Amino acid sequence: MNQIKLPPHARCAAHTLSLICVTDIKSVSGKLHRSALAKSQGIWNKISPSTKASESVKEICGKALPHPIVTRWNSLWDYLVALLQQREHLVSICEVVQVVKFSEELQYISDYIECLRPIAVGLDRPQADECYFGELLPTIFAIMRQLKELKMQDTYKNCYDLLDALLAGLQKRFGYVLDLKPLDSDYFILATLSHPYFKLRWSDWLDPMNKHVHVNRMKELLVNKTLELQCIVTPEPGTQISKGDNKPTKSRDSLFSFKMAENNPETQSDKTRDKVTLECLKYLDDNETEITMLENYSYIKRVFMKYNTPLPSSAPVERLFSYAGMILSPKRRQLTDRTFEKLLLLKANRHIN
DSSP: OOOOOOOOOOOOOHHHHHHHHTTGGGOOOOOHHHHHHHHHHHHHHHHOHHHHHHHHHHHHHOOOOOOOOOTBBBHHHHHHHHHTGGGHHHHHHHEEEETTOOSSSHHHHHHHHHHHHHHHHHHHHTTSSSGGGHHHHHHHHHHHHHHHHHHSSSSSSHHHHHHHHHHHHHHHHHHHTTOOOOTHHHHHHHHHHHHHTTTTGGGGGSSSTTTTHHHHHHHHHHHHHHHTTTTTOOOOTTTOOTTOOOOOHHHHHHHOOOHHHHHHHOOOOOOOHHHHHHHHHHHHHHOSSSSGGGGGGHHHHHHHHHHHOOOSOOOHHHHHHHHHHHSOGGGGGTTOOHHHHHHHHHHHHTTTT
16 A cells, blocks of 8 residues: 655755855854944844834835845845945935944945855745745755855955855755765755756756766666656556557467567566656757646656655745734634635635636
8 A cells, every 4th residue: 555755854945045144154254244234234223113214214215125034034135235225325324313334344245245146046046936846956056156156256355254154054054965965965866857947957067077977877866766656557468459450460479479578577677667768868858948848758747746846945834824824813713724724725826827
């Protein structure tokens, strides 16, 4: 009897990336870093409790500043971006809210934003409603590649130590993925290979010295796991398929006896493996990138459905709790469990036509 098995536990990617930007850079957070963030936070601390200060800043900027949330690092990055966009109004803002004006901190904030941009952009994607687990591995590789490119530039001299800390933190927390360690990274690899948009396109970011070895191992892994899922339904033994008038005759059967070979389990196993291997290679060579292409690859579709079931981030789940709070208002406390569940699912899936 088949048993339902849950996917292996995986840490929330968004939370892990946030830890890199908060916890892993503490050792290199110098005086300039602390001063820049303190002055930026000071502006919000003045705006948040005061309607008068908030309206004054909104009048100066022409719009309200985004709210930095303690538990979401990327909200702080968004706030700093919005603050830097008001560079020409910062003096007026500081005077209105009565905080210390910025000096050399502005350049540091500008460098900080650019150095953290790869992670900030990479953070937004896993938290989206429609994000598959297979997007996580290419995202991590893309962040690592972009951070290394920033490190090679001479533009961000104030943030060299920051970039080193980010690279070290990424390696510490996602090293098993970046190194493509067998077993540890297999789930990530299969989810990515079965995603039509990625397949092996991201393999160009691998170390050229080991790229060929990794690619061959990943192809073999895809074939083996597809076989394990038993995607192919073979005809029952003895089933005959008629094709026109080309029917076997007794004389031909007596001369060419293939029944033993056709009923041999090893022969059937080889045929199955050949079919799966052929489809896997054909799929990887297909230039189509839309999810709908999986309808043409029934075996790969099964792999996609299994390994892209987990969510890369807990954000969509947390969103359900927020929706639940909106629905379960004080005037609707008498809702039955079934009605509440239906309302919650309707709210969460309202974007589906």
